[in-house]
Structure formats: structure tokens, C-alpha cells
Amino acid sequence: MEYTVQKLAALAGISARTLRYYDEIGILKPARISSSGYRIYGPKEVDMLQQILFYRELGMDLDCIRKIITDPSFDRAKALRDHHVMLLAKREQLDLLIRNVEKSIASAEGRIKMTDSEKFEGFKQKLIDENEAKYGQEIREKYGDDEVDKSNAYFKNMSKEDFDRMNSLSEQILETLAEAMKTGDPSGPLGQKTADLHKQWISLCWGRYDRESHANLARMYVDDERFTVYYDDRVQPGAAAFLKDAIMIYTGK
Amino acid sequence: MEYTVQKLAALAGISARTLRYYDEIGILKPARISSSGYRIYGPKEVDMLQQILFYRELGMDLDCIRKIITDPSFDRAKALRDHHVMLLAKREQLDLLIRNVEKSIASAEGRIKMTDSEKFEGFKQKLIDENEAKYGQEIREKYGDDEVDKSNAYFKNMSKEDFDRMNSLSEQILETLAEAMKTGDPSGPLGQKTADLHKQWISLCWGRYDRESHANLARMYVDDERFTVYYDDRVQPGAAAFLKDAIMIYTGK
DNA sequence: ATTGACATTGACGTAACGTAAAGGTGTAGC
DNA sequence: GCTACACCTTTACGTTACGTCAATGTCAAT
Numbered sequence: 001m002e003y004t005v006q007k008l009a010a011l012a013g014i015s016a017r018t019l020r021y022y023d024e025i026g027i028l029k030p031a032r033i034s035s036s037g038y039r040i041y042g043p044k045e046v047d048m049l050q051q052i053l054f055y056r057e058l059g060m061d062l063d064c065i066r067k068i069i070t071d072p073s074f075d076r077a078k079a080l081r082d083h084h085v086m087l088l089a090k091r092e093q094l095d096l097l098i099r100n101v102e103k104s105i106a107s108a109e110g111r112i113k114m115t116d117s118e119k120f121e122g123f124k125q126k127l128i129d130e131n132e133a134k135y136g137q138e139i140r141e142k143y144g145d146d147e148v149d150k151s152n153a154y155f156k157n158m159s160k161e162d163f164d165r166m167n168s169l170s171e172q173i174l175e176t177l178a179e180a181m182k183t184g185d186p187s188g189p190l191g192q193k194t195a196d197l198h199k200q201w202i203s204l205c206w207g208r209y210d211r212e213s214h215a216n217l218a219r220m221y222v223d224d225e226r227f228t229v230y231y232d233d234r235v236q237p238g239a240a241a242f243l244k245d246a247i248m249i250y251t252g253k
Numbered sequence: 254m255e256y257t258v259q260k261l262a263a264l265a266g267i268s269a270r271t272l273r274y275y276d277e278i279g280i281l282k283p284a285r286i287s288s289s290g291y292r293i294y295g296p297k298e299v300d301m302l303q304q305i306l307f308y309r310e311l312g313m314d315l316d317c318i319r320k321i322i323t324d325p326s327f328d329r330a331k332a333l334r335d336h337h338v339m340l341l342a343k344r345e346q347l348d349l350l351i352r353n354v355e356k357s358i359a360s361a362e363g364r365i366k367m368t369d370s371e372k373f374e375g376f377k378q379k380l381i382d383e384n385e386a387k388y389g390q391e392i393r394e395k396y397g398d399d400e401v402d403k404s405n406a407y408f409k410n411m412s413k414e415d416f417d418r419m420n421s422l423s424e425q426i427l428e429t430l431a432e433a434m435k436t437g438d439p440s441g442p443l444g445q446k447t448a449d450l451h452k453q454w455i456s457l458c459w460g461r462y463d464r465e466s467h468a469n470l471a472r473m474y475v476d477d478e479r480f481t482v483y484y485d486d487r488v489q490p491g492a493a494a495f496l497k498d499a500i501m502i503y504t505g506k
Numbered sequence: 507a508t509t510g511a512c513a514t515t516g517a518c519g520t521a522a523c524g525t526a527a528a529g530g531t532g533t534a535g536c
Numbered sequence: 537g538c539t540a541c542a543c544c545t546t547t548a549c550g551t552t553a554c555g556t557c558a559a560t561g562t563c564a565a566t
Contacts, residue, residue: 001369011369013377021554036562038513050372057350080358087351094344097310101336104303108330116254116264119303123310124266274523289531291544
């Protein structure tokens, strides 16, 4: 498939001017120039543009992008994996921001107090992202290692202290869930306390927390018999469904 | 609490120059000027800056931000709720991008084919975001409804077809896992096939897939007795650990 | 052959700061 | 009281990633 400037621009959701600029600064040259001087882009350029937009989305400046993609050792497969890691990091930052705005709402309603520092949580992270984007590969490779280390160290470092805490949380969840079900209200204080304990348990298990995963896990609780049976047996029938409702309200889903 | 430029800048993770610029264009004036001409910011300004950064994060230009926050009918509580809705929308766009990069990886490995249009999914959304930011409230209120509908539609839409597929996948996983364990090699073709089936199952359950969550779930399989017992009972002792190893290799963690 | 939607290359404009210059201020330590 | 040094000020020019004309050429259809 071949594209002229405006066709490709429409496809990618950018302007024709942007494509001409990218040609001008040598970041994305057309596959060929037609006899009448038109820029013609081919499949390779489409893929390259996608790469560029991924980097751009992560806040990298065009000069840095050029250095990376024109590097002879540029590895598209690795770049895609890097994008993936960075996008997941960005989502965590976004989740921080979302929690920030939720806390700000609660604070505006006088339900909680926020420190000034808390008011800017999730914004600062952006700077770190950008630094990472600038220093590029080495740090990213290190980042990758850290990731692996972090993952591996998870259950190694956890032994005893955290593990005990995890088991204690499991028990607390069951106890609080039983109490909460007596009230019959998943949105009540006991229901929400259960959800909060459950969140702590997840944070410990997964090493990180995001509301969407929490909600998905809750859905699985009613959907997957392993879980349903576990909670229904240990608390009472309907416990898994009750917990799911509490978590849904807790996560705002 | 009172802040000088650099103190506030450090707090918010921006530069002192940015604060002076915001003063210059009339978007954030200091509470007062000290006898020696220093800018002094108070608690009100801290909250205002937070607002500004929320709007900026959503891609709004400063001129537009000024019009909003200097409007006499500006309602901080409503603004916060708007931020919340917009940030959730942004996260959905991010999830689209993440799925895009995952598909791109699969495509690079020749596992699937992508249309050129699909290659730019999640980027275009940004334009829509900006339009929404401009046209504001009515659309956002409608969007909010869609949000709720979509969440609810998750398992409603799944009924029968997908649900059956889920159960069939569960069985396949157990069968393949049993076969794979005979070879004793989690990295072998059968072990990796098990992991791939498991991935499909997750994709169905969670509505999306990322390797990190997959790996975390695998860790939970050996760590949480509910899972361990489930697999060890149904296949053979050590099955949960074997599956975890296979998934670790599969996800490259 | 004309129309209208495309393409081209300049060239200047703009937003949101970065950066440097030239100078005043606050306070900690000697 | 003096010095050092980290902070503050304004002024002003530089930069990035394009937007926006302007002047001109091209293509496809009527």
C-alpha cells in the first residue's frame, strides 16, 4: 500500500505538515518521490511512523528519536518491548494521578486531609519518565534488569515478615467479610474495609496495585469456581459475590 | 504554608521559570510580593496550581486553562469530577495503545496480521480527547454514561459463547499441562503451548493481556494454596509450580 | 478547459518554556 | 562586619514542533 502525505496523515491522525517536517529533519523520509515531486510512503515507512509515534507518546523529543531509530543497531522487536514496559509505567503514573484526583475530591468534601506534597503526586513522575527517555538505552537496559530483579526479588525478599502479613491479611479478609455480610451492604463501612484489606493483600501479592486489575480480579471471583467455592465455603454462600460488589464500589467501577 | 518560587516548583515538580511564566501570563499570581520583591505563594495558590497541572496533563493549552479558572462561575468540585472522568478516558486510550503495542509484537513475530489502520489505534484517540476538552461538559456527561454501560456489559456480553470457550480453555489447559509434565521441560513446545492457552484464558477473563500480570498470576499459583491445590489435585503434585515455570519462560520474566 | 482538491517549497508565527546575563537578597559561618 | 553562596529579580534571546499563510504546480473529473 502506498500513501501520499495527506493519506498517511489521515491514517495516523497527524497533520500533513508534521510529515513534511519529519522529512525535513530526516526522521522519516518517504520511500520515493513521484515524477511530479510528491512524497510517496510505503509499508516500511508506515511501520516507522508507528515507532516514532510510540516514542513521541512517551515524551521523547524528535532529535532523540532520530538518534535511536537511525542507529544501525536499532532493533524493532526490542523497541516494541521497551514501548510496552514504558507504557505500563505510564499507566501506573496515570493511576497515581487518578487516585490523586479522587483524594482531592474527598479532601474538597472535607472527608480527608491532604498534604501539599500529596496534591502533586502523579505529576512528578512525568519528569522521571522524561529523564529515562533521554538517557535512553543503557538506562532502559538497566531498567529492564531492575524489572527482572524486582520481579524475582519479590517472593525471595518477602519471606517470613511479608509472608506472615499476607496470611494474616487473608484471615482478616475472611473475618471482616463475614461481619460485613451481616450488614448486607457492600457499600457500607465494613464492606469497604474488606475491599481495602483485599487491596492491601493484592499490593503485597502483586507488588503493585491498580484499580482496574483489582476490579477484574473481583469479577473473576464470581466467575471462576475456584474462588467462588473458596469464599462461599469459608464464609457463607454468596460471599464471593458480596466481596465482588464491595470491590466494585471500592474501585469505582 | 508559604512558598517561594523554587520551593513551590520543587513541590510540584516543575521549574521556577514555569511559575514565573504562569505569573507573567496571568494564570497563577502569587498570593503576595515580599518587601524585597520575592513571589510568595499560599495554600490557595497551591490548590490552583494543582488544578492547572490537571488541565495541562489533559493536553489543554494555557490560554484555555486561564479562561476556565478565571471564570467567575468556576467550580472547583465540578472541575475535579471532570478531571476524574477525563483521566479515566485517558487511561482507556492508554490501554488501547498498550494493546496496540502487544498486537504489534505479535505481528512482528508473524503470529497475527495487522491492518495499517490498526497500527495507529490509540494515537488518534488523542485528537478526540482534545476535542472533548474543548467541547466539554455535555459530551463528557454522555461519555460518563457510556463508561458505566461498558463496564456492566463486560460479563453480560460474554454469556454463552465466550463463557463456553473459557471453560473449554480451562480443560485444555489441564490436559496440555498433564502432557507437558511428562516431558519434564517447561520450556518445551508442550509447556509453552500450555502457557499460550493460559494466556488466551486470561485474555478472555480480563478483557486484555499484559505479560507482567500474567507472570504475577503465575507466581500466585505457587504462592496461594487455592491455586496450588487446584492444579496439584487435578493434574499431579508439582503441577502449579510447573505451570508457573512455563509461564515465566513464556512471558520472558 | 475549467474546477477543486490535492501536492510542492519557502517563510514567518506561536506556545511554553530553557537558558544566560546582570544584578539584588538572606543567612550561615568566620 | 565581612564573605560566601544559594536564593531571588527582570530582561531578553533561543528552541522545539509544529501551525499557518503564500505562491505555485498537479491530478481527476466534469
